[in-house]
Amino acid sequence: MLNIPTVRRYQLRNATIPADLAPGLSAPAIQGLATADLVIADDLVESITPAAAAPLLDASIDLRGGMVWPCFTDMHTHLDKGHIWERAPNPDGTFMGALETVQADSASHWSAADVSTRMEFSLKTAYAHGTQLIRTHLDSLPPQHRISFGVFEAMREQWKDRIALQAVALFPFDIMTEEADFTDLLTVVQASGGLLGGFPLMNPEIDRQFDRLFRAAAEYGLDIDLHVDETADPSAMTLMAIAKAKLRHGFEGAVTVGHCCSLAQQDDDTAKRVVDLVAKADLAVVSLPMCNMYLQDRHSGRTPRWRGVTLLHELRAAGVRVAVASDNTRDPFYAYGDLDPVEVFRESVRILHLDHPLDHAAKVITSTPASILGRPELGVIAEGQPADLVLFSARRWSEFLSRPQSDRTVLRKGRPIDTTLPDYRDLDAIFGV
Structure with a gap:
């Protein structure tokens, strides 16, 4: 960790910044990276100038080309499921194995x-890594919706000065029938300032189910964030149905879709039609590459044949806002992970080929997800904004992507925080250890 001056005004010299993340910086960019000096004063970024263009301050640190990023946004997580692996491991690593194991664990524990x-453990971890905005999906079949949203509201208040939190109600779409009454769920979500979610599956009633979802969202003033087509089946066309429903209803709220794995299994003509419709409907897409690499195309004794991710390049080329995120952490849907956006970014570059060039890749865990979540002021480095920054010793992309960057320095309002990660032993009590 760097030794940050304790004075109210200091300078970070010779910083390397992803140029996309500092829109006011006019320095030339090489491979999307620009060299700059930053002045931090009274918790804010006072100035960003090309390196050596501003006067040298007495209180200054020479970063020697080390990267400076804004704090991260993790826009698709499952904080209610996190860290249950020790008592509820996935028996075979499959999606169905995960679903059944989580259902049993939630009913019991x-x-x-x-x-x-x-x-709380997850938030401590994310904060230490440099995250400042998280959206979590919460399993919301009654009576769990009242339990988990109650916990979420308490955590949001407790953490409001460190991590901004948003919550999405996650539920099976078979409750989206004319006979089902989910008024209580809608009331809880609205009262908590949450979003409507769910995991729709292709079925003869899918259009009517989406009609009810969009009518309810409009009536209660809720945005939507859905788990979509998390399968290798090319006939899964839920994504297209969502885009059509949003256009059909003239829905003015934000709609985010996650996973969209089957899109990568469809023929080129079909995929293009879907991508074009997603762009027309202004859906935002988040890919969860680490979790879906773990779950998709898993068969005992057989090597997987595909990566489990969606068509991020094609979506972005069509003008769709795209991002990546952690998804599950140490639970039956993903046995690993640490809510570290640097890990997510590093693995996403490799899995999704976000490189060659890397000029605009940094946006997928910073400015783009922050914008999708309605917080466009986050995920960028701008004069007059809080100095919420992550400092790395890595100077270039190869250095950054080749190591975990565990020696990073995290600044919140210009001051370094303790980046010590919580000990897994802190969870022993809930596992009866």
Whole structure:
């Protein structure tokens, strides 16, 4: 960790910044990276100038080309499921194995105290890594919706000065029938300032289900964030149905779709039609590459044949806002992970080929997800904004992507925070250890 001056005004010299993340910086960019000096004063970024263009301050640190990023946004997580692996491992690593294991664990263990302990651990981890905005999906079949949203609201208040939190109600779409009454769920979500979610599956009633979803979202003033087509089946066309429903209803709220794996299994003509419709409907797309590499195309004794990710390049080329995120962490849907956006970015570059060039790649865990989540002031380095920054010793992309960057320095309002990660032993009590 760097030794940051304790004075109210200091300078970070010879910093390397992804140029996309500092829109006011006019320095020339090489491979999307620009060299700059930053002045931090009274918790804010006072100035960003090309390197050596501003006067040298007495209180200054020479970063020697080390990268400076804004803090991160992790826009698709499952904080209610996190860290249950020790008591609920996936028996075979499959999607169905994960679903059944989580259902059993939640029925037996997901009290407010249990969810709170694991959520707190996750937030400590994310904060230490440099995250400042998280959206989490919360399993919301009654009565769990009241338990988990109650915990979420308490955590949002407790963490409001460190991590901004958003929550999405996650539920199976078979409740989206004319006979089902989900008024209580809508009331809880609206009261918490949450979003409507769910995991729709292709079925003869899918259009009517989406009609009810969009009518409810409009009536209650809610945005939508859905789990979509998390399968290798090319006939799964839920993504197209969502785009059509949004256009059909003239829905003015934000709609985000996650996973969209089947899109990568469809023929080129079909995929192009879907991508064009997604762009027309102004859907935002988040890919979860680490989790879907783990789950998709898994068969005992057989090597997987595909990567499990969506068509991020084609979507972005069509003008769709795209991002990546952590998804699950140490639970039956993904046995690993640490809510570290640097890890997510590094693996996404490799899995999704976000490189060659890397000029605009940094946006997928910073400015783009922040914008999708309605916080466009986050995920960028701008004069007059809080000095919420992450400092790395890595100077160039190859250095940054070749190591975990565990020696990073995280600044919040210009001051370094303790980046010590919580000890897994802190969770022993909920596992009866």
